[in-house]
Structures are given as structure tokens and as C-alpha cells.
Amino acid sequence: MEDKRFHGKAGEEYSLFKLACPHFEELENTLGKIIKEQFQDKNNSEIKVLEIGCGPGFTTLIILDSDKRTKVVAVDNEPVMIEQAKEILKEYTNNNRVQLTECGALEFLKKQSSNSFDVFASGFTLHNFPNDFREQVLAEIHRVLKPEGIFVNADKYALDNESEHKQSLSWQLQQFKEKYSQINRPDLIKEWTNHYLEDNKPEVIMKESEAMKSMNKIGFKEIKIVFREQMEAVLFAKK
Template sequence: MNIQQAFNASAADYDKLRRILIPCFDDFYKTAVEVIQNDASSKDKALRTAPLKILDLGSGTGLYSGMVQAVFPNAEFTLLDLAIEMLEKAKSRFNRMGKFPRIMIGDYTQTDWEGSYDFVISGLSIHHLSDPDKQRLYQRIYDTLNPGGMFVNADQVKGKTPILEKLYRQHWLDSVCALGISHEDLNAAKKRMEYDRMAPLDTQLGWLEAAGFQDVDCWYKNFSFAVFGGHRLTK
């Protein structure tokens, strides 16, 4: 089973398990949305009044982008993912809000993103890429952003030492067990985790800066869960 098949197979139960599999769910996603909200409110009037163009890489069921859409009802979304079943759920999520995002099926490391964007976002997806692919992706994201645009990555990161990584994994396991995860769901999650190729936060912040991003920062971190990103230069 490849990664596309693994996530298609989990699409039906994906969302209902999020609050268990992401023990810090509320603060994690709250920060991931607020950093966009705060950044957009600081832009010039022309950008604030024009519809924001937002690209969600590895959008899955649209959980993250749906939260952003609720805050920016006029924003125009492009949702890109290789798991068709996930995208069907994302489409339904947006349709229930009366919204009709552009849906793109494919591998976002290879697919043409078709245009430039004010925000590029990603939730719990990029950690599946190899380190070289992450670096290439960060450069491509920078190049596709409009001047002053912002990249926000809500993702999982690796502990920068073996001891820290062991701590992160044990904390996650203890947390999901305390939240009542079933044996079946835990095994399924561990199976999906076989596709994880996480990198340390500090390393990824360095890659963002090397790609040209400014104001690179981590706005939230809880063990392996982090929200980080940066801006493209205004001019």
C-alpha cells in the first residue's frame, strides 16, 4: 500500500479521529488560523478588500482550509491532494458552507499549481516528504507567493536529538491512549506513520530562510506539533 492508498483508505474516519490523534488539536489549529487572520488584517487596504487567493497543499478533507474559509468567507481556495476520497470530503465540507473551491488531484511536488497566491497553507502533510523534496517545495512555495504573501505550515516535526524524538513519540502515545483511542485506530495510525519522514523544526526554519522567506518563525509548538512559516518579500 502506498501513501495515496493509505490515506484514501482512512478517509471515512479521518476527521472524527483528529481530536484524539492530535492531542493539542484546539491550540494547534487555532494558532494556524489566527496567524493568517492577524497577517491579513495587517495588509494594506487593497489586499484586505480583494478576495484572498489561498492554496492548500495536501488539503486532505479540508479540515484546516475549511477553518480558514470560515474566517475569510470571500477567500478563493485551491485544494490540492493526491487522495481522491479525501478531496471528495473536502468538497462536501466547503459546499456545506456554500463555497466551491477549485479541486486539484495530484502530487503537489509535481503538479502545476496554476497561478500565484496570497497564502499557501499546509496541514499535516509536508512531513511525508524526503528532506530534499521539502527543500525544493519550500523554494517553490516562495516563488508562487505574491509579494508580501505568507506560507503557514501546521505540521509535525522531529525531535532534534534521539532523546527528544523518543520523548515526542512517547508523549503522543500516552496522550492518545489517555484520550481513549481504540486498539484498531491506534494500529491504523501507526501504519500511516510509517510514511512519516519528519525533519527537526530548526532545520526546516533554516530551509525556509535559504529559500528567501523573511520573518521566519514558529508560532506554536507542542512536542512534535508545530505551526511555522514566513513571508515572501513585499518587493
């Protein structure tokens, strides 16, 4: 089951997450760089991109900037996020480069034709799903990607080494405490801390090696981590 996890202040003021994640832009820019590199020598008239969990549109902007041929189908199940995205992406929805859809991930994917997208790209979304639900979503992503289509996900991939993972989690929780204290937002400290602790539960946590193993079983190939900083990483794969 897919929960709505950004209906509170974390969703309404998602832009403030960047304050507590100093490598956010580098992470996102890596995603865009990969799309650019993968398609710069290809003669596609358009690059059809599926983005699950578009949020307010930060990752969508990176995708759009990666190649002028990109056209993005951006999906989110949170009304508060879609409303922000409508404003941030207004220019691109007006010129038909972005189609915004309020819908659950699996529900949306099951309605799509097989082999219909060149790219799946997402930021900070898949880690929110329970493990069994995530596997279903990944299987559907594989189905809707075209042969040789690419998967690029900038997200929370927990380190396999338990000690290193605990250190990274502790570091991130401290970032929330320090950065949000500076702007007098104890509410955000509490909300983001709870969110990260929820992500750390056994039935939710997305561990690097387990994620790669699951994707390999589904049929993805060339699976690799191309960027990592603390808890976050960019994972690349092909269909």
C-alpha cells in the same frame, strides 16, 4: 516521489485523529489567527490561498473563517479525502470560495504561475513527504507566492533535542493506544502508530531547525515557530 499515505482507515476516518491529538484545534486555530492578523489591515479585495493536502477540509474551514475575503485552492492526491472535502465544503464550493483539486503537490505547483498566491497554508501535510521531495515542494511554494506573501504551516516539526523528541513521540503513540482502545479500534492504533514511525525515518522526519534552514536557503524570510505542543508546531514565514 509523493506517496498516497491516507488510503486506509486513517484516511477514511481522519476525523478520529483529533481524539488522539488534544491540541489539534488550538494548532489549527493558530493558523487561522495568523492569516487574520496578517490581512486585517490590508485592503485586498480577495486573499488567494493555496492549501496543499487539504484532507477532509478541516484546515480549509479554518482558512475560510479567518477572513471573509479568502478564496482557497485546495489540493489533495487522495480520492477518499477529496470526497470527504466535497461534502464538508459544499457550501463554499457552491459559492466559489473553494476550488477542490485532486492532484499531487509538486505536479500541481509546477502548473501554477509565479507570484500568484497571497498565502500558502497547510495542516499535517508537508511532514509526509520525503526530505528531498519536500525541498522541491517548498521551492515551488516560494515561487508561486506573491512578494511578501505568507507561509503558515501547522504540522509535525520534530524537536531538535533527540531526547525531547523521543519523549514526544512516545507520548503520541501512547495517546493512540489509550484513545483508540476506549472506542475499541485496535486497527486505528496499528495504522496511526505505523504512520508515525514511518514519519520518524531519517529520510522523512521534518526537524525544526533543518526545516527552517532549508526554507531560509530557498529564500523565505522571517521564519519562526509561533506555536508548539508536543510534536506539533505552527511555522510562519514570508516570501
